Amino acid sequence: MTISKLTQSSVDSVNPKINWARVEEADNFANTVKLYRQGKYDENSFRRFRLQHGAYGTRMTSDYAMVRVKLPAGEIYPKQFEKLSQLSEQYSIGSAHFSTRENIQLHWVVLEDVSEIFRSLAEVGLTSREACGNSVRNVMCSPLSGVCCDEKFDSTPYALATAKFFLRNPMAQSLPRKFKFNFTCCEKHGMVRMVDVGLVPEIQQIDGSEQKGFKIFLGGGLGNKSFVGHQLEDFTPEDDLLYTSIAVVRIFDRLGDRKNLARNRMRYLVNDMGWEKFQNLVLKERAIVRATQSVVTRLKVDTTTDKIKRPLKISDESGNSTPDGYARWLKTNTVKQKQSEYHSVFITLEAGDITSNQLAALAELIREFSSEGKARTGFVQNVALRYVHEDDLIPLYSKLLQSGLSKSGALTMTTTVGCSGTTSCNLALTNSHRLAKEIQRKFLELKLDEDDDLTDSSIKISGCPNSCAQHGIATIGFFGGGGRVGKDMYPNYQMSLGGRYDGDTMLGQTCLRVPAKRVIPVILKIIELFKENKKSEDTLKSWINRIIHDSEDSDIKSINDIKKILEPLVAPPTKDDDPDFYLDYGSDTSYHTKTGKGECAA
Amino acid sequence: MCCLTQSIKITTDIDSLRSEIRDNSIRVIDVRREGDYKQDHIPNSVNLPLATLLSDDSPERVLKLVNSMGIDDETPVVVYDDTFGALASRVAWTLEWIGHSDVTLLETTYSNWKSLGLENDSKIPEISNKEHSLNLQSDILATSDYLESAKTRDDVILIDNRERLNYLEQHIPGAVSLPYRTLASNDKILRSKEDMVRLFDNRGISGDSEIITYCGSVGTLSGLAYYALKSAGLSNAKLYVRSFKEWKNLQKPTVMQEDAHYWDLSAE
Numbered sequence: 001m002t003i004s005k006l007t008q009s010s011v012d013s014v015n016p017k018i019n020w021a022r023v024e025e026a027d028n029f030a031n032t033v034k035l036y037r038q039g040k041y042d043e044n045s046f047r048r049f050r051l052q053h054g055a056y057g058t059r060m061t062s063d064y065a066m067v068r069v070k071l072p073a074g075e076i077y078p079k080q081f082e083k084l085s086q087l088s089e090q091y092s093i094g095s096a097h098f099s100t101r102e103n104i105q106l107h108w109v110v111l112e113d114v115s116e117i118f119r120s121l122a123e124v125g126l127t128s129r130e131a132c133g134n135s136v137r138n139v140m141c142s143p144l145s146g147v148c149c150d151e152k153f154d155s156t157p158y159a160l161a162t163a164k165f166f167l168r169n170p171m172a173q174s175l176p177r178k179f180k181f182n183f184t185c186c187e188k189h190g191m192v193r194m195v196d197v198g199l200v201p202e203i204q205q206i207d208g209s210e211q212k213g214f215k216i217f218l219g220g221g222l223g224n225k226s227f228v229g230h231q232l233e234d235f236t237p238e239d240d241l242l243y244t245s246i247a248v249v250r251i252f253d254r255l256g257d258r259k260n261l262a263r264n265r266m267r268y269l270v271n272d273m274g275w276e277k278f279q280n281l282v283l284k285e286r287a288i289v290r291a292t293q294s295v296v297t298r299l300k301v302d303t304t305t306d307k308i309k310r311p312l313k314i315s316d317e318s319g320n321s322t323p324d325g326y327a328r329w330l331k332t333n334t335v336k337q338k339q340s341e342y343h344s345v346f347i348t349l350e351a352g353d354i355t356s357n358q359l360a361a362l363a364e365l366i367r368e369f370s371s372e373g374k375a376r377t378g379f380v381q382n383v384a385l386r387y388v389h390e391d392d393l394i395p396l397y398s399k400l401l402q403s404g405l406s407k408s409g410a411l412t413m414t415t416t417v418g419c420s421g422t423t424s425c426n427l428a429l430t431n432s433h434r435l436a437k438e439i440q441r442k443f444l445e446l447k448l449d450e451d452d453d454l455t456d457s458s459i460k461i462s463g464c465p466n467s468c469a470q471h472g473i474a475t476i477g478f479f480g481g482g483g484r485v486g487k488d489m490y491p492n493y494q495m496s497l498g499g500r501y502d503g504d505t506m507l508g509q510t511c512l513r514v515p516a517k518r519v520i521p522v523i524l525k526i527i528e529l530f531k532e533n534k535k536s537e538d539t540l541k542s543w544i545n546r547i548i549h550d551s552e553d554s555d556i557k558s559i560n561d562i563k564k565i566l567e568p569l570v571a572p573p574t575k576d577d578d579p580d581f582y583l584d585y586g587s588d589t590s591y592h593t594k595t596g597k598g599e600c601a602a
Numbered sequence: 603m604c605c606l607t608q609s610i611k612i613t614t615d616i617d618s619l620r621s622e623i624r625d626n627s628i629r630v631i632d633v634r635r636e637g638d639y640k641q642d643h644i645p646n647s648v649n650l651p652l653a654t655l656l657s658d659d660s661p662e663r664v665l666k667l668v669n670s671m672g673i674d675d676e677t678p679v680v681v682y683d684d685t686f687g688a689l690a691s692r693v694a695w696t697l698e699w700i701g702h703s704d705v706t707l708l709e710t711t712y713s714n715w716k717s718l719g720l721e722n723d724s725k726i727p728e729i730s731n732k733e734h735s736l737n738l739q740s741d742i743l744a745t746s747d748y749l750e751s752a753k754t755r756d757d758v759i760l761i762d763n764r765e766r767l768n769y770l771e772q773h774i775p776g777a778v779s780l781p782y783r784t785l786a787s788n789d790k791i792l793r794s795k796e797d798m799v800r801l802f803d804n805r806g807i808s809g810d811s812e813i814i815t816y817c818g819s820v821g822t823l824s825g826l827a828y829y830a831l832k833s834a835g836l837s838n839a840k841l842y843v844r845s846f847k848e849w850k851n852l853q854k855p856t857v858m859q860e861d862a863h864y865w866d867l868s869a870e
Contacts (some may be wrong), residue, residue: 030804031617032799032803035805059861059862060859060860060861060862060864061859086788089781089783090781090783090784090786091781091784092766093765093766093767093864093867093868094765094766094767094868094870095867095868095869095870097867105863106765107867108770108864108867109764109779110779110805112804112805112806113784113801113804113805115803115804116801194773232619349869350869353868353869354869355868355870360867420867421863422861422862422863422864422868423862423864423865423867424862424864424867425861431863431866432864433863433867434863434866437866453672584863585863585866586863586865586866589864594861
């Protein structure tokens with residue numbers, strides 16, 4: 001039983017700059033649920049309404065929903081953490097979940113309680129509106145935007161302005177399908193070429209003066225079929241950002257496939273039409289948007305800089321000794337910022353899950369240690385405290401230890417991404433979520449987070465061919481399905497190698513199917529092969545990359561060579577020899593694939 | 603069905619309790635452990651650790667305890683704990699059950715009382731025995747047999763107040779899940795009446811039904827829910843005081859949410 005403090009902290013808090021909420025939406029939702037339960041609202045209309053408000057369906061039941069709380073640009077403030085802590089205990093399972101798109105999700109919420117959550121979220125300026133459904137989803141921004149050493153400028157204000165422009169905007173309420181914007185800091189931190197619209201801040205010299213703008217990538221995306229995005233033009237000046245966004249949304253709205261819901265994300269439109277044609281269309285549409293506005297429409301970019309103020313320390317803890325594990329944590333969880341003396345600290349979670357008490361603890365830690373007074377969610381089911389002064393790192397680590405948030409490896413391959421899988425999703429075929437946790441636990445035990453060769457690699461696991469865990473861009477990616485020996489089924493994963501999401505974004509190549517209970521030994525075998533064959537400067541990522549591009553000269557020259565070596569490891573034993581092989585993680589009953597109706601394309 | 607529900611007082615607010623303590627017009631019961639009580643407590647309160655009550659909660663024994671705390675039929679009683687009101691609720695409900703009508707819960711926990719800097723001391727008051735009558739209120743108690751037959755009626759709502767994951771894993775067929783945490787607000791053991799009414803109304807829990815609450819083992823969390831219902835004007839409520847532990851021991855039917863591994867979403 002967890003008992004959280006009923007009292008709120010008296011320490012000063014930075015308050016949210018933007019209120020995303022509309023409290024009247026809570027009443028509207030409550031009333032609509034009542035009408036639906038009374039049979040006065042048909043199933044399909046209700047589902048669309050529910051999704052538009054950010055409440056997703058739950059595995060094998062219509063009694064529960066998942067509420068996806070949007071955090072535009074990933075920004076979250078102490079009071080918001082406290083509220084989410086409370087909500088996760090009151091209406092959910094005592095834990096919350098950080099998604100791969102900077103949302104926080106509350107699972108297994110009784111549908112009739114969803115409106116209560118909306119009401120509470122509104123108290124702290126948060127909304128789940130348009131977090132699901134055919135709308136502009138949460139606008140992402142790199143968790144390092146504003147502090148990244150390689151960025152041209154901070155794109156956060158542009159991400160927030162874009163989110164503000166499209167939220168509740170009539171033009172984006174009924175798109176053919178969902179639509180995603182990702183802003184980043186720099187090419188290396190990436191995530192801009194596998195999304196509908198990806199934006200990298202750029203600066204160009206125009207007529208002798210510096211002009212801010214973006215490199216814009218269009219038509220990428222991950223899913224049952226994934227595509228890498230195309231660069232629209234060399235440079236898009238900031239004044240054209242909104243016009244470009246509107247133009248792209250308009251084209252998608254007009255030409256996107258509203259019939260074949262299985263392949264109607266914008267990337268299919270781009271692919272079917274051909275990039276050049278689509279590109280021309282966007283440029284023409286943008287000219288029309290710019291020329292035909294009845295009033296001048298601009299993004300309201302708030303570029304006032306945040307106040308950076310190191311919180312006052314009440315007690316001096318400088319005399320304390322360094323706790324065990326600090327050096328390892330410092331190496332694998334923190335990044336030096338471009339602002340000297342400051343670090344960004346990433347919190348290691350297991351597949352994005354966090355308890356109610358830990359959410360409350362984060363609120364306290366932000367107040368105590370972050371000089372910007374807020375936190376940022378990241379691309380890999382995680383969260384970062386930024387602007388932590390270097391002298392405060394040891395005290396912060398000590399506090400993290402007390403909250404069970406001090407695990408190492410946040411910025412390494414050990415932090416495995418796993419979608420919710422069969423823990424809550426209707427479409428899932430396997431318990432990808434638990435598998436991700438198992439891998440992380442095992443790899444931290446083996447101290448693989450300390451291995452520099454593995455740091456820039458990633459492992460991502462989806463529970464079905466759709467790509468919620470973004471397995472296609474992982475160094476080692478998996479998606480779930482069922483395998484069969486005679487009449488017995490077992491959980492099985494298709495493995496791909498060599499995906500990446502940086503400046504050279506590409507999708508991984510299919511290698512072979514790996515049974516759930518063989519995933520850990522297979523990854524370890526791949527690492528072993530790499531160690532045997534690596535060149536001195538190699539990382540796992542660069543080694544696999546060379547194999548994929550046919551430029552490796554050691555014994556292992558192709559994905560097929562790896563496959564041949566791994567094949568003996570994945571052969572199914574008989575059920576008598578190894579009954580556990582036929583069970584999925586977290587389950588003690590025989591495995592069978594079972595799915596409900598998906599809601600992505602509702 | 604009772605229709606005087608609007609006037610029923612469920613909690614005592616901090617200010618009222620402070621003046622009532624000064625007047626010495628009430629009996630305050632602290633249901634924390636003896637050691638905690640001895641350290642400090644609300645002035646003039648008596649200690650009744652929940653475990654002491656539960657060791658034998660037959661009406662005769664309860665009556666003895668009540669008498670020894672100097673409570674007669676007319677003594678107003680306020681109960682508090684440091685466990686979000688759940689233990690206090692179980693004690694309050696027991697008093698109600700043996701026929702004591704004037705019992706309320708302190709609106710907040712002892713920790714919060716202390717954090718507000720309110721008076722406390724370690725003095726143990728001298729109490730002279732009183733005589734309370736026994737007038738069992740059987741209609742606020744649900745036994746397993748009663749529950750089993752009541753469950754089949756359309757006008758009965760069964761509420762499970764355990765945490766969501768425990769409910770999903772196993773619960774009494776037909777029960778709805780309302781975790782005890784849902785009942786509190788930021789600094790009060792129960793939400794405001796307006797908020798409580800809306801919560802129940804959204805859930806379709808209305809005064810037209812008889813409502814039975816249960817939790818894990820001894821009726822604490824569900825005791826709090828019993829008072830939550832009453833605070834919202836839903837007074838036709840019963841506590842299945844032996845709760846899920848007994849139900850399982852009696853090997854009565856249970857159901858679970860199938861085909862989902864929800865436990866793996868927990869970060870505990």
